[in-house]
Amino acid sequence: MxxxxxxxxxxxxxxxxxxxxxxxxxxxxxxxxxxxxxxxxxxxxxxxxxxxxxxxxxxxxxxxxxxxxxxxxxxxxxxxxxxxxxxxxxxxxxxxxxxxxxxxxxxxxxxxxxxxxxxxxxxxxxxxxxxxxxxxxxxxxxxxxxxxxxxxxxxxxxxxxxxxxxxxxxxLPGGRPVQSLSVEVRRGESDVAEPLAELAREFSDLSLGSYPFHDERGWGTNLVVRGLDAARVAEAMHAVKQRLAL
Amino acid sequence: MxxxxxxxxxxxxxxxxxxxxxxxxxxxxxxxxxxxxxxxxxxxxxxxxxxxxxxxxxxxxxxxxxxxxxxxxxxxxxxxxxxxxxxxxxxxxxxxxxxxxxxxxxxxxxxxxxxxxxxxxxxxxxxxxxxxxxxxxxxxxxxxxxxxxxxxxxxxxxxxxxxxxxxxxxxLPGGRPVQSLSVEVRRGESDVAEPLAELAREFSDLSLGSYPFHDERGWGTNLVVRGLDAARVAEAMHAVKQRLAL
CATH class of the missing domain: 3.40.980.10 (MoaB/Mog-like domain)
Structure with missing residues (x-):
C-alpha cells in the first residue's frame, strides 16, 4: 500500500x-x-x-x-x-x-x-x-x-x-486514515489466489489481503482491500466481487 | 528466574x-x-x-x-x-x-x-x-x-x-516446565510494592511479579510466583501470604 x-x-x-x-x-x-x-x-x-x-x-x-x-x-x-x-x-x-x-x-x-x-x-x-x-x-x-x-x-x-x-x-501529527473494505467468501484461499494476484497487480497502489479461516462449515477466506483513497478502495472491492462472481 | x-x-x-x-x-x-x-x-x-x-x-x-x-x-x-x-x-x-x-x-x-x-x-x-x-x-x-x-x-x-x-x-528437547502460583489482593500495587521487593530479594532464584488491574471495584493486584521447583514456589507463595496477612 x-x-x-x-x-x-x-x-x-x-x-x-x-x-x-x-x-x-x-x-x-x-x-x-x-x-x-x-x-x-x-x-x-x-x-x-x-x-x-x-x-x-x-x-x-x-x-x-x-x-x-x-x-x-x-x-x-x-x-x-x-x-x-x-x-x-x-x-x-x-x-x-x-x-x-x-x-x-x-x-x-x-x-x-x-x-x-x-x-x-x-x-x-x-x-x-x-x-x-x-x-x-x-x-x-x-x-x-x-x-x-x-x-x-x-x-x-x-x-x-x-x-x-x-x-x-x-x-501527534498523523497522516491519512486507512480505508478498508472486506468480503467473506466460502471458498478456500487456493480457489481465489489467482484472480486475487491479478487484481493485486492491477491495484498495486492498494493492499489486497486474503485471510483464510476454518470453522465448522469448512474453509472460508476474508478478502480485504486497504488503501488511503476511499474511492479507489471501493473500485478495487467492486473488481474483486466481479472477478469472483460474488 | x-x-x-x-x-x-x-x-x-x-x-x-x-x-x-x-x-x-x-x-x-x-x-x-x-x-x-x-x-x-x-x-x-x-x-x-x-x-x-x-x-x-x-x-x-x-x-x-x-x-x-x-x-x-x-x-x-x-x-x-x-x-x-x-x-x-x-x-x-x-x-x-x-x-x-x-x-x-x-x-x-x-x-x-x-x-x-x-x-x-x-x-x-x-x-x-x-x-x-x-x-x-x-x-x-x-x-x-x-x-x-x-x-x-x-x-x-x-x-x-x-x-x-x-x-x-x-x-523438541524441552526443559523443566515452569511452576506458578498466584493470589489476588484487593489493594493497589503501591501498597504491596515494599514487602514484594523484600521477598523478591529473599527468593532471588524465583520470579515474583505483580500485575495491577482496575475494575468496577477499584484497584487490585495479582501476585504471581514463578520458578522451576514446585516446593520452592509454594514456599515463596506461603511467605507472600504471610507477609501481606492474606
Missing part, C-alpha cells in the same frame, strides 16, 4: 505476556487507533522486564535514535514495584537519567491528598521520569506516562493505557 | 495483526505451551508481509544464524496467495532457496485426490519448501509447515497453527 503516513512500532514490556498468563490486548487496541488516525504500524515487539532487552528494542525502533520507525509507543512496566524498570531503561536508551519530576510528583500528591493516603517512596517511584521527557496524562490513574525523543511510554493496565492513548494520539 | 531451559522467540507474520483487524492469538497459545513444556519464551515479534522485515527478524532471533535465542517459531504467510512470502523469506535468511518438495507435493496431491480437486499451481505453492528443511505435519490441513536451522515455520490459521504445535513441540 502506497503511503506517506508516519511509521510506528509498539513495544510491549511484560513477563506476563511471555509466560502466557495474559493475552496481549493493548497493542491490538492501539493498532486500531493508529490505522484510524493515519499512522502506519509496522512492528510490534513483546519483551520481558529486562533492562538490556528494553534498551536494545527502544534503540532499534525509535527513529530519533537511528531506529527503524518514526514513532515508538510502549506499554507496561511503569508502576511502583521492583520489576517496573521501563522508565530507567528508556532513559538509558535515550542517553539520559531518571529524576523525580515535579509535575508528576504534584499529580501523585494531589491524588494521595484526595484519598487520604501518604505519598510513600513506592508511590513516588511513579513520578520518576527521564530528564527532558514530557508527561502523558490520563483520566484513570494519577501516575503519568511520558514522551522522550519519539518514544511514548504508557502504562500496561488496559484502562490506563487506553486513557493515555486517548490523551496522546490527537496531539 | 534461574533457568537452563532452552530460550525461544515467536515471530508472527501478518498485516492483519498490524492493521488491528485481527487480535493475535497464536503467540498467546504457544506461550502457554512453551511455558508448560520447559521452553523460556523471551520475545514475540509481529512484522508485516515484507521480505526484508521477515529476513531481518529471522536472523536476529534464530540462534543457529547468530540470533539471540535457541529456537524460533513463526506463524503466518505460508498459504497459496501472492502475499504468502514466508517460505521464500525464511529460505533467504537461511541462505538457501525454495523448491517444490516431493513429500509436501504428495500430501497435497493425496488431499486433492480425496476431494476431487485439481492440484493447481496455486495449491502447489503450498509445497514450496526451503532446501534442507523437514516438514511439520498437522491434522487439519494438508499443507505442511517446515523446520530449517532452529526456525520452525507454522501456519497463521489458528486451527492449523495449533495442529502444528501439537505435532511439533513433543518432538
Amino acid at each position: 502506497q503511503s506517506d503516513n508516519p511509521t510506528a512500532a509498539i513495544l510491549v514490556i511484560g513477563d506476563e505476556i511471555l509466560s502466557g498468563r495474559t493475552r496481549e490486548g493493548n497493542a491490538h487496541h492501539l493498532a486500531q487507533v493508529l490505522n484510524a488516525t493515519g499512522f502506519d504500524l509496522r512492528e510490534i515487539r513483546v519483551v520481558s522486564d529486562d533492562q538490556d532487552q528494553i534498551v536494545a528494542a527502544v534503540r532499534a525502533l525509535d527513529g530519533s535514535l537511528g531506529g527503524a520507525f518514526d514513532l515508538l509507543f510502549t506499554s507496561g512496566g511503569i508502576g511502583p514495584t521492583h520489576d517496573d524498570i521501563t522508565a530507567d531503561a528508556v532513559a538509558a536508551a535515550h542517553g539520559t537519567t531518571v529524576v523525580v519530576d515535579a509535575g508528576a510528583r504534584a499529580l501523585l500528591q494531589a491524588r494521595c491528598d484526595r484519598m487520604g493516603l501518604e505519598l510513600t517512596p513506592n508511590r513516588l517511584r511513579m513520578a520518576r521520569i527521564p530528564v527532558g521527557a514530557t508527561l502523558i496524562d490520563n483520566a484513570v490513574s494519577a501516575a503519568p506516562g511520558f514522551s522522550i525523543g519519539q518514544t511514548h511510554v504508557m502504562a500496561g493496565v488496559p484502562e490506563v493505557f487506553r486513557g493515555m492513548v486517548d490523551w496522546l494520539i490527537p496531539k | 534461574q533457568s537452563d531451559n532452552p530460550t525461544a522467540a515467536i515471530l508472527v507474520i501478518g498485516d492483519e495483526i498490524l492493521s488491528g483487524r485481527t487480535r493475535e492469538g497464536n503467540a498467546h497459545h504457544l506461550a502457554q505451551v512453551l511455558n508448560a513444556t520447559g521452553f523460556d519464551l523471551r520475545e514475540i515479534r509481529v512484522v508485516s508481509d515484507d521480505q526484508d522485515q521477515i529476513v531481518a527478524a529471522v536472523r536476529a532471533l534464530d540462534g543457529s544464524l547468530g540470533g539471540a535465542f535457541d529456537l524460533l517459531f513463526t506463524s503466518g504467510g505460508i498459504g497459496p496467495t501472492h502475499d504468502d512470502i514466508t517460505a521464500d523469506a525464511v529460505a533467504a535468511a537461511h541462505g538457501t532457496t525454495v523448491v517444490v518438495d516431493a513429500g509436501a507435493r504428495a500430501l497435497l496431491q493425496a488431499r486433492c485426490d480425496r476431494m476431487g480437486l485439481e492440484l493447481t499451481p496455486n495449491r502447489l505453492r503450498m509445497a514450496r519448501i526451503p532446501v534442507g528443511a523437514t516438514l511439520i505435519d498437522n491434522a487439519v490441513s494438508a499443507a505442511p509447515g517446515f523446520s530449517i536451522g532452529q526456525t520452525h515455520v507454522m501456519a497463521g490459521v489458528p486451527e492449523v497453527f495449533r495442529g502444528m504445535v501439537d505435532w511439533l513441540i513433543p518432538k
Whole structure:
C-alpha cells in the first residue's frame, strides 16, 4: 500500500505476556487507533522486564535514535514495584537519567491528598521520569506516562493505557486514515489466489489481503482491500466481487 | 528466574495483526505451551508481509544464524496467495532457496485426490519448501509447515497453527516446565510494592511479579510466583501470604 503516513512500532514490556498468563490486548487496541488516525504500524515487539532487552528494542525502533520507525509507543512496566524498570531503561536508551519530576510528583500528591493516603517512596517511584521527557496524562490513574525523543511510554493496565492513548494520539501529527473494505467468501484461499494476484497487480497502489479461516462449515477466506483513497478502495472491492462472481 | 531451559522467540507474520483487524492469538497459545513444556519464551515479534522485515527478524532471533535465542517459531504467510512470502523469506535468511518438495507435493496431491480437486499451481505453492528443511505435519490441513536451522515455520490459521504445535513441540528437547502460583489482593500495587521487593530479594532464584488491574471495584493486584521447583514456589507463595496477612 502506497503511503506517506508516519511509521510506528509498539513495544510491549511484560513477563506476563511471555509466560502466557495474559493475552496481549493493548497493542491490538492501539493498532486500531493508529490505522484510524493515519499512522502506519509496522512492528510490534513483546519483551520481558529486562533492562538490556528494553534498551536494545527502544534503540532499534525509535527513529530519533537511528531506529527503524518514526514513532515508538510502549506499554507496561511503569508502576511502583521492583520489576517496573521501563522508565530507567528508556532513559538509558535515550542517553539520559531518571529524576523525580515535579509535575508528576504534584499529580501523585494531589491524588494521595484526595484519598487520604501518604505519598510513600513506592508511590513516588511513579513520578520518576527521564530528564527532558514530557508527561502523558490520563483520566484513570494519577501516575503519568511520558514522551522522550519519539518514544511514548504508557502504562500496561488496559484502562490506563487506553486513557493515555486517548490523551496522546490527537496531539501527534498523523497522516491519512486507512480505508478498508472486506468480503467473506466460502471458498478456500487456493480457489481465489489467482484472480486475487491479478487484481493485486492491477491495484498495486492498494493492499489486497486474503485471510483464510476454518470453522465448522469448512474453509472460508476474508478478502480485504486497504488503501488511503476511499474511492479507489471501493473500485478495487467492486473488481474483486466481479472477478469472483460474488 | 534461574533457568537452563532452552530460550525461544515467536515471530508472527501478518498485516492483519498490524492493521488491528485481527487480535493475535497464536503467540498467546504457544506461550502457554512453551511455558508448560520447559521452553523460556523471551520475545514475540509481529512484522508485516515484507521480505526484508521477515529476513531481518529471522536472523536476529534464530540462534543457529547468530540470533539471540535457541529456537524460533513463526506463524503466518505460508498459504497459496501472492502475499504468502514466508517460505521464500525464511529460505533467504537461511541462505538457501525454495523448491517444490516431493513429500509436501504428495500430501497435497493425496488431499486433492480425496476431494476431487485439481492440484493447481496455486495449491502447489503450498509445497514450496526451503532446501534442507523437514516438514511439520498437522491434522487439519494438508499443507505442511517446515523446520530449517532452529526456525520452525507454522501456519497463521489458528486451527492449523495449533495442529502444528501439537505435532511439533513433543518432538523438541524441552526443559523443566515452569511452576506458578498466584493470589489476588484487593489493594493497589503501591501498597504491596515494599514487602514484594523484600521477598523478591529473599527468593532471588524465583520470579515474583505483580500485575495491577482496575475494575468496577477499584484497584487490585495479582501476585504471581514463578520458578522451576514446585516446593520452592509454594514456599515463596506461603511467605507472600504471610507477609501481606492474606
